[in-house]
Structure formats: structure tokens, C-alpha cells
Amino acid sequence: MKLIVKSMGRKGRGLALLAIVLIVAQVLLETWIPSQTSEITTLIQTGEGSSAAISGMAVRMGLAALAAFLCACAAGYLISVVGCESTRVIRQALFEKTVGFSSEAVAAVGASSLIVRCTNDVTYIQTFLQDCLQPLAQAPILLAAVFLRMSFQNPVWMWLGIGAIVLLLGLLAYILLATLLLFKKSGHVRDRIATTTREHVRGIRVIHAFNAEEAYGETYERTNRLLTVFYEKSRKIIATFSPAVSALLYGLSVLVYVIGAHLIAGTPLSQRPEVYSGMVAYVSYIALLIFALVNIVLIMLYIPQIAYAGIRIGGVLNTPDAIMDGPMEEGKPGETGSIEFRNVSFRYPGASENAVSNLSFRVRGGQTVALIGATGCGKTTLLNLIPRLCDAREGEVLVDGLNVREYTLGALRGRIGYVPQTSFLFSGTIRSNIAYGEGRFHATLERIQEAARTGQAEEFIRQKEGQYDAEVQTGGVNFSGGQRQRLAISRAICRDPEIYLFDDSFSALDYKTDSHLRKALKETAAGATVLIVSQRISTIRDADMILVMDRGTIVGQGSHEELMQNCAVYREFAESQAREQVAG
Amino acid sequence: MKEKKKIDRAVLKRIAAFILPYKVPLCLVMLAGVAAALCNVLIPDRIQAIADRIQAGLSGEPDFPAITREALIAGGIVALLFVFSLIFNRRMEHYAQQIGGNLRLALNRKLDRIALIEYDRVSAGDLIARMTADADNVATAISKSIGPLFQNAALFVGALLLMFLRCPPLALCVVVLVFLGAWASALAARRAMPMQQAQRQSLERMNAGIDEALSGHLVIKAFHGEKDVTEAFRQVNDRYSAELKKGQFIQKLLNPVMALVNNLSYVLICLVGAWLMFREGSGVTIGTLTAFILFAKMLATPVTFFAGIMSQLTVSYVSAAKIVELLDLPEMEDKGSALPENVRGEVVFDQVRFGYREGQEIIHGFSAKVSPGMKVAIVGPTGAGKSTLVNLLMRFYEVCSGSIRIDGRDIREISRRDLHNTLGMVLQETFLFTGSLRDNLRCFSGEASEEQLQDAVRRCGLEYLVNSLPDGLDTVLSEQTGVSGGQKQLITIARAMLRDPPILILDEATSSVDTRTEMLIQQALDELSRGRTSFVIAHRLSTIVNADLIFVLKDGDIIQTGTHRQLLAEDGLYAELYASQFSPA
Known part of the structure; x- marks a missing residue:
């Protein structure tokens, strides 16, 4: 709730207040109409009213109805403006926050859960604001107005009214509580079904290849059953409400008449008409109560859902920014392209051991450094620490002679061309993909073409319909693995960075393309620092420096020759490769 | 209206x-x-x-x-x-x-x-x-x-x-x-x-x-x-x-x-x-x-x-x-019947043509005969259609014309279940499901025994991972668990190993694995593929020099066929690819 109020802004809050004032006016007018009815009935009953007096009253009542209508329309308009505006603000804030998340934070919440929060959960809030804000504001005002207008000629009427309200509030509280508990207990089932489906779609080939259709289908069936039960339970709780409300209020009407009959029997003849019309008015007010309460029922449908959605959205918005901007734009003069690690350690949240520990090394600008090590030894983690995709737990990472935390993220990442292990393409065109992001330069078409040429992507781009304007579907599904990788490499080249980070980025390329690419890169990106993770001996061999990693630490650094002499782990690697060569 | x-x-x-x-x-x-x-x-x-x-x-x-x-x-x-x-x-x-x-x-x-x-x-x-x-x-x-x-x-x-x-x-x-x-x-x-x-x-x-x-x-x-x-x-x-x-x-x-x-x-x-x-x-x-x-x-x-x-x-x-x-999306046909018990593993590609879209043919009349027990390597530059061939063999895509036969039976006449049981594959793209490591290795089928599981873990060099996970094999893997790309590949290989299929397909199975671990796995895979027909796609040519037959693919056509020695002697694309791999760039 706080979330919604906050998202409205000052103008929104003002408009909401105005809307509430209009609703109050509307309710007062609407409840005034039945009060006139009882006056008319009394007039007729006593035979005092002339048709002129009655039609005068009717005209006034008609005008009141019209005024109420206008108030309601104006309030409705204001509310839809406020509602749309605040969901827009929430959605934008949520998106910006999510995009700003560190990779760890995304992993901690889970990408599919974040998607559900940004889409479904916001939609729940939006529907709530759309459909419920007006009745929600209206119902209590209506209840209060009805109560004020009811003339409790007899204390019995008042107690009866209070009793009914208490009963209803109890029923409401039960429904709210039961639903909230249910949501807390099994609301996550919706996330689970989305995750299962997502995996099913993405892993469809594996499922087919391993004949796992039935087994995986069973997993889905179990979750689906839970979801169905969850939906059914939550809706059944709410489905109880409206029958209970109408039974209660109709029952009350019957009770009023029965008690009324006895009251009338006990009053003197002269006062009987007055008691009678009081009773009739009381019953018609009870009908109004039905109207107000049925509106509340409609809102009840949403409250647990939006409370749950609100909690989840709040959870995202209140996550502190893990990675903060520093003030600096430029590094130390004369240190361009240098990278230094000083005793750096990093641990993934929730893990019991460090992913990397005590990393220390120094790379001068323009050097090519190769990282080698067994699968899962922390090479990717090391690379990720440089553009601050994750932040070191201990120690310092320096780029251009300055701690990476001191740069603005834009300045830091603008210097770096990063090619991740799995190449991701955005929906759009080839051109938009290569020109992606904010680098140090504006990407012109010539620049894009040059990058594609260096990245060995030009040949296949030429064959595409529309060439650089050829469509790229989400995730790049309409390109082969090797093509995706070459586009991802071209994307890094296009920004002409000081520092290249290649995370095993040539794995889907054949050796020939690989060697062409590196040759071209050497020409266009002369002077840039290159950090490269690779399994290929030819790549590693002519690096200026080789870092050998094993289980999260650096166990050797130096040139190929040096390492052959004094690093056992490296020797093993080199020998395994040498054997391959001999075998050839 | x-x-x-x-x-x-x-x-x-x-x-x-x-x-x-x-x-x-x-x-x-x-x-x-x-x-x-x-x-x-x-x-x-x-x-x-x-x-x-x-x-x-x-x-x-x-x-x-x-x-x-x-x-x-x-x-x-x-x-x-x-x-x-x-x-x-x-x-x-x-x-x-x-x-x-x-x-x-x-x-x-x-x-x-x-x-x-x-x-x-x-x-x-x-x-x-x-x-x-x-x-x-x-x-x-x-x-x-x-x-x-x-x-x-x-x-x-x-x-x-x-x-x-x-x-x-x-x-x-x-x-x-x-x-x-x-x-x-x-x-x-x-x-x-x-x-x-x-x-x-x-x-x-x-x-x-x-x-x-x-x-x-x-x-x-x-x-x-x-x-x-x-x-x-x-x-x-x-x-x-x-x-x-x-x-x-x-x-x-x-x-x-x-x-x-x-x-x-x-x-x-x-x-x-x-x-x-x-x-x-x-x-x-x-x-x-x-x-x-x-x-x-x-x-x-x-x-x-x-x-x-x-x-x-x-x-x-x-x-x-x-x-x-x-x-109403088009479904895969599955009209085939069961295969006999003992699959010999003869695979024939007969004039296979295929394109993802009409008018854009990628494979132009591929023909080849693979005898039972052969180790066949498919090499070629990026985008030559190597993975497409595998997809066709698995019947993930249907050939546009021509046919693929296993032991003389058109694969379209074999039930998908039997076909997939016959072909064990390790895919280029690795994929883990939310679930325990054990479930991921068994791929949800409970057929493999505990011993076989342990054996596969050992042979694929997964022991380090299993030991470092808090609950060992029962650790639930999800986006949060830090399993590296190479480890994912090892899991995928172990998966195929557990199935023990008559025909093996390895599509860049070890591309993200370091060479030391690869040697280990290679031994295991060599052992596994002994006496079985196997298809290997690899950029690292060292893994395929001992293949019985090598197909060199370019733009969907076989341009060279032969053993490693024959192809080297031919001084064609293969020799060129081979040279580029071992000469410093």
C-alpha cells in the first residue's frame, strides 16, 4: 500500500484526494435520494402531499442522481489517471532496478521469478488500481453515510445494524487471513510452474534425446496439480463470501420485519405509521448496505494477490544497490590499459567456499594475457571482477591504475570489450547488436562494418537478406552458434576498448576462423590489453604472460618457457597438448 | 461493429x-x-x-x-x-x-x-x-x-x-x-x-x-x-x-x-x-x-x-x-515401429537434402555410408552444416528429401523412443534442469544403478564438483548454484555415458573443457565408443585424428572424405584447417 502511495507522487496524491472528495459528494447525494423516498411515502400515507409537491421532489431527486453521476464520472477519470500513472512509475522503477542488479542479485532471486515480478505482479497491482480503487474508496464512505442517515428510532435497530456489521467484518477478516496464509504457503507455485515451463522449452532437445518426456511431464503434472489446488482453494474462499453476504442481509430484512411487527403491536395506534415507515426505510437502507458490501467482495478478490505482489515488488525495490558508482572518469595518466589484482578474493552469496582467493597479478597496457586452468577453477569469476559484474570481497582490482570502485560504471565499462562464454544477442538488427551499448565512441556504419570484418562476421552477414539490417530474433535463435559468437565478438570490437576480455569466446569457431580473427584483431586493436581464457595451446603460447589457475588460486604466472620450467600444473597442460600434436 | x-x-x-x-x-x-x-x-x-x-x-x-x-x-x-x-x-x-x-x-x-x-x-x-x-x-x-x-x-x-x-x-x-x-x-x-x-x-x-x-x-x-x-x-x-x-x-x-x-x-x-x-x-x-x-x-x-x-x-x-x-502447431510424426534388440550400428545417408526454410537449402544431397563400429568425424568451418546433420540424424528436423537409414531401416520408420534410445548424444548446448545433480545425470529416468552413477562421475572427472557441493549428488542445482560451463559439459557427457547407447553422437562435447580433463574424458569416451558407431564433431582436430573416416564439410557439401593421413596428403581444406590449428597465429 505504501508502495502505491509513494509511486503516485505529489500530483497523484492531490488528484487522489480530489477523487475521494468527489466520491464523498457522490455517496452523500446517492444516499440522500432514498431518504427522500421515505418522505414521499409519508406524504402519501398521510394524504398531505399534492402532486405538485411530489413532482417537485422528484425533480430534485433526479437532479441529485445526475449530479451523483457526474461526480462518479469525474472521480473515475481521476482515478484511472492516477492508477495508470502510478503503475507506470512502479513498472519503470522495477525495470530500472532489475537492470541495475548485479549478476549475483539476479541469481539470488532467479531470473524467471524476476520476470514474473516485473510482469504478472505489476499487472495485479494495475488491475487493483483500475477496478478497486473507486469501490474501495466508496464502500466505507457509503457504509458511514448509510449509518448516519439511518434514524435509529429504536435501539433494537441500532444493535441489529451493529451486529450485522460485526458479523460481516468477522467474515471479511476470516477470508483475508485464510487467503493471505494460503498465498504465503503456496503462492510460489506460480513461480515454479513458470520455471518448469521455461526449462522445458529451453531444454527440449535434451528431453527428446534422453526420452525424458514422461519423467519431465510428471514433474510438471505434480506442480500443475499443486497450482490447480492452490487456485481452487483461493477462489473457493472468496466464493463463500457473496452467498454469505446476501443470506445475511436478506435474513436481516426478514428479522427486521418480524421484530418490527412486535414493536408496532406494542405502540399506540397514532404512532404506528411513523414506526412503520421508519422500519421500511431501515430495510431499504439495508439494501444499500448489500450494494456497498458486494462492492467490497469484488475488492476482496484482489487484496491477497496484490498484497503478495506488493511484497514481492517491494522486495526487489528495497534491495540495496550492491554496486555503486564512483566519481572518477579517467584513470591515472600513463597507466592506460593496465590491470592489477591485489590479493583479491570473491565468494558467491550462499557458497561456503571462496570462488577465487588471493589473486595477485599485474598486466601492463597493451599486453596479451592468457588464462588457463581446469574447468570450474574460477577463470570466469576473475574476468567478471574487472568490469565489476561482481565486486571483490577482499583486496583491490585496479584498471588504469585506479581501483575499479572509483570509476563511474559507465567510464569503467566503456573501456572494456567483454565477450562472454555464451553469446547473447538482442532482438533487433545485426547493426543494432554490433553497435550495442554505450562505449567511448558513437558507432557509425563504417565502424560497425569494420568491426564485423575484424570479427570474421562480414561473410555471413553479406549473405543475409538486408545485410546489416537483417532481423535478429530474441536470443539470436535465427543464427548458428558460431555466427552468434562472431557477432558477440564484433560487438566488443566495435567499441574499440582499451581492454578486451574473451571468456573462452572462440569455442564455437573452427581453428581457421579463430586464427584469422586473432590476426585481424592484432591489426585493428594494436595497443589494447587482451585477457583471454582459452583451452587452445596456439592461443596461449604467444601470450605475453600466462596465468595458470587451479581451484580458485593462481598457481603460476610467466611466459610459456618459464612456466614449463617451474609450474607442474602448466607442464601437465602443455604435455597433454603436445601429445595431441605428436599424435597428429 | x-x-x-x-x-x-x-x-x-x-x-x-x-x-x-x-x-x-x-x-x-x-x-x-x-x-x-x-x-x-x-x-x-x-x-x-x-x-x-x-x-x-x-x-x-x-x-x-x-x-x-x-x-x-x-x-x-x-x-x-x-x-x-x-x-x-x-x-x-x-x-x-x-x-x-x-x-x-x-x-x-x-x-x-x-x-x-x-x-x-x-x-x-x-x-x-x-x-x-x-x-x-x-x-x-x-x-x-x-x-x-x-x-x-x-x-x-x-x-x-x-x-x-x-x-x-x-x-x-x-x-x-x-x-x-x-x-x-x-x-x-x-x-x-x-x-x-x-x-x-x-x-x-x-x-x-x-x-x-x-x-x-x-x-x-x-x-x-x-x-x-x-x-x-x-x-x-x-x-x-x-x-x-x-x-x-x-x-x-x-x-x-x-x-x-x-x-x-x-x-x-x-x-x-x-x-x-x-x-x-x-x-x-x-x-x-x-x-x-x-x-x-x-x-x-x-x-x-x-x-x-x-x-x-x-x-x-x-x-x-x-x-x-x-x-495446433505442427507435430513431429511418430509412426515408426520398434527396432530389433541388437542394433549393429550401420548408418547410411542417402541423398539427404535439408533447409530450415523453403528455398534456403543448407544440406545439398549429402550421401555417406558408415559401417558398424566406425568412428566417424565431421569437420569443417563454422556454419558448414555439421550440427544440422546431427539434428537430422536425431530426427529433430525432418529431411526434405532423401533418407537416413540405420541398419537398413529408414529412421522415419523407427519410433522416436527407440531411435533416441539407440543414439546417445552430447550436445553442443549444455542444459541443466532445476533438480538434484543425481536427477540431472539420470535425466529423470531411474534406470541407472548407484554404482553406474558413481562410475560415470569418476570417469567424467566430476568428483571435484560432487565433493564441493554441500549435499553431494543430492544438491539441487539451479541458477544460483555456481556450476561452470565446462562442468555443465561434463555432466552432459556423464548423462550420455549412463545410457550406454549403441550409437554415439558427440557434437563439440568437450569444447569448454580444459585439455587435461579432456584427456581423461577422451579415454572414457574412447572406451565407450569401442565397438560402437560414433559420430564426432570437433574443432580440436587432435581428438579425431584416429577416426576411421573423416568427412570434410563446406557449405553443406562433403568436399573431402578419407582418413587423417589421406586427407593430409590431399592438401585440401582439411590440411589447411589442420595447419591453422597448430601454427601460432
């Missing part, structure tokens, strides 16, 4: 197929709804009867036994109303959710049968939306729009009937007003409909943007693309918001219009009623007026329902159409 979208009867038919199994209980539930509606109509009348009794006794002694009798009848009807509407509401939800659940289940089963080529055309986010939000919309339509149809009709007819029986002139006034209101709100709903469609499209675009931003999160960060995506998102978000604002106001006119109708009918009832009362012999009493006020309210419920139902159903229909579209 110029732009009225054509309702496709086929869509309705398909959805109806999910509802029909429940037709008997659903009819019973609807009957309960009608009963509840009838009670609802009778109640004001019965309450009025009490009021009339009291009024009759105003000038004398009230007839208490009669009043008690009327009160008991009214109370009984109220109780019946409660029971019937409770049954209706709860059972309706029950069946609607069952139907929704069955829909999701059918959609999920469909996922396994859709021809894989279709997956390249749809986004995961879109599929998920169809299986969750759209299925939910259909279930809601059943419980909230279709279910209460008869109930509301009964309420409408019942209230109308009673009103005309009581006092035709007053009834006429109310009916005219209520219909005016219904007409106005239907008009508003109709104007809102195209706006709703625009909104839905914008919403989909926006959600696709969110999906993409999260899938490509790493790249966005590394390339500092936050501003770009945020700006792009702001644009769709603003547009959606503007559309929503416009559409909503019109939609929201419904409530004030109905309230106005209600209030005006109040006034009209009083005015006309008073006028009628002054005329002797009309039989109109105050009781009649109060009853009519209740009737007018009661009539408003079904009229609002029917006025809103079109726009409600339009939304649900769009969802239904999307679901049916998914259900």
Missing part, C-alpha cells in the same frame, strides 16, 4: 473439448445457479408479503400467526438461496480450475510433440504466457462469464415476470431505464474493445522487453547498455500507460451509468408510483414501491453482467485462440 474480429468456430470447438468431459456436473452446477436466481427473485416478494401483513394490521391487532408463517417461508427461501449459491460458486470454481489445469497439462504435453523447427520461431516468454496467463483467462471465463449465464438469465426473466405481474406501468418504466443504461454501457464496452487489443499488444511488447533484459543481463551490464534498454522500455511503458488511460475511462463508465440508472429508477418509481396511488383502484401500495426498488436493483445485476460479458469474452477469446494456436 466494423472491426469485429471473426470468431473462429474451430477455436471454440477445441476449447469446448476440454469443457465437455465436465458437462454433466457443470449442468448440475448451473441448475443450482438457476435455483439460486429463482430464490433471489422470490425473496423481495416474500419479504413484501410480511410487510403487507404488518401494514394490514396497522389499525388493529397484527395477525401474528400469519406473520410468523410468512417469515418462516421467507427465511426458508433465504436459506435455500445461501445453499444453492454456495454450491454454485464453489463447484463452479472447482470445475473451472480443473478445466484450466487440464488445459495447462495438454499444453505441456504438446510441448513434447511440437516439431522442433517451430521452437526456433517462438519465444520462451510467449509460450510461458500461453501456458499460464492465457490458460487462467479461459478458466476465469468459464467460472465468471459462461457459468453464470443461465443464472443471470433466470434472474432477469424472473425479476421481469414478477414486475409485470405486480404492476405493468411501473415495470415498463424500470425496463426502459435499465435497457437505456445497458445500451449505453454496451456502447462504451464496444468502443473500449479495439483499445483493449492495442493495450494487449503493448503489454506483450513490454513483457518481451523484460524477458530479454533479464536473459541478456550480463551483456547489458558489460556493455553499459542500461540506459538504452531503460529508454526503450520507457517508450513502450509510456505508450502502454497512455493507451490504458484512454481505454480505462470508457470501460469505467459502466459503473456510474448503472448507478445513474439505479437512482433514476428510484425517482421514477416514486414519481409514477405516487401518481398511480392517487388514482383509486390501481392497487399500488407503498409495499409495491419498496418491492420495485429491490426489483430494479436486482434487474441491474444481470443487465450489467450481459453488458460486460462481450468485452470479457473478447479478452478470453483472444487467450483461447492463442492456446489453440499452440495446440
